[in-house]
Amino acid sequence: MLKEIKRDVEHAAPPVNGQQPAGGGGLIWQGQVGAAFWKFATLFSFTVNIILVLVLLLVGWLLFDIKSGIAQPLVGGLYQSFVQMDNARIKTVIQVQDNIQVNDTMPVQFDLPLQTTTTVILNRATNIPNTVVYLNGAPVTTNIILPAGTPLEIQLNLTVPVNQTIPVHLNVPVNLVVPVDIPLNETDLHTPFSRLRDLFFPYASLLGKLPGTWDQALCQTSPAVCGLLPQ
Numbered sequence: 001m002l003k004e005i006k007r008d009v010e011h012a013a014p015p016v017n018g019q020q021p022a023g024g025g026g027l028i029w030q031g032q033v034g035a036a037f038w039k040f041a042t043l044f045s046f047t048v049n050i051i052l053v054l055v056l057l058l059v060g061w062l063l064f065d066i067k068s069g070i071a072q073p074l075v076g077g078l079y080q081s082f083v084q085m086d087n088a089r090i091k092t093v094i095q096v097q098d099n100i101q102v103n104d105t106m107p108v109q110f111d112l113p114l115q116t117t118t119t120v121i122l123n124r125a126t127n128i129p130n131t132v133v134y135l136n137g138a139p140v141t142t143n144i145i146l147p148a149g150t151p152l153e154i155q156l157n158l159t160v161p162v163n164q165t166i167p168v169h170l171n172v173p174v175n176l177v178v179p180v181d182i183p184l185n186e187t188d189l190h191t192p193f194s195r196l197r198d199l200f201f202p203y204a205s206l207l208g209k210l211p212g213t214w215d216q217a218l219c220q221t222s223p224a225v226c227g228l229l230p231q
Contacts, residue, residue, distance in 0.1 A: 064211075072207045079197060079204040086193035090182040102170040112160040122150045 128144045184190065 067207060067210060072204075075200055075207055076204045079200040082193050082197040082200065086185050086190060086197060088184050090180060090184065092180050094178040094180055096174060096176040096178055098174045100172040100174055102168060102172055104168045106166045106168050108162060108164045108166050110162050112162050113158075114160050115157045117153065117155050119151050119153050122146055122148055122152065124148045126150075 125148050126146045128146065130141055131144045132139050133142055133144070134140070184193070
């Protein structure tokens, strides 16, 4: 009977100096430490997960901004620029104003018909033998000498062949408006433009497939969720 009363008093007595009594009290304290550790571990894990999610959201927003503000305009703009440059055409108008000096020779070959009446003057005395001269209506054969300077009227009817080389010296003014339309893909620039276009095409295509917002990211990963997003 005394032993039972003593046991009840020991169980009912408060701890001395904040210490748990020996025996069953030690087991209870060990159980409280385990529960406190698991509560702390759960809270710590939850906090770390929240921080990681916030960091991922921040990094995602930064990546979206980098893609839409830097990477895609730079790479995509370069790719489109090289495509447009390869398909471009040089269209302009060239005004030509100049003087051309022509120094050459020209062969001339033709037949010149000559039919005309002209007067010739003898430059020396000319003997005309056996000339019939009528004296008092009677023909007389004699020799006549025409002195130098005697004018004679004659009728010309002949063809004169002309075969000459004529020197040509000309100053030719030139005033022209020349339209120019040159497609660059038919020039030597086509090769470097096509190489630069093909160099940037994989990166431009890859950036075009990457999402630019969280909505696009969810639509690419889960098409079923995409229909539930507000438009």
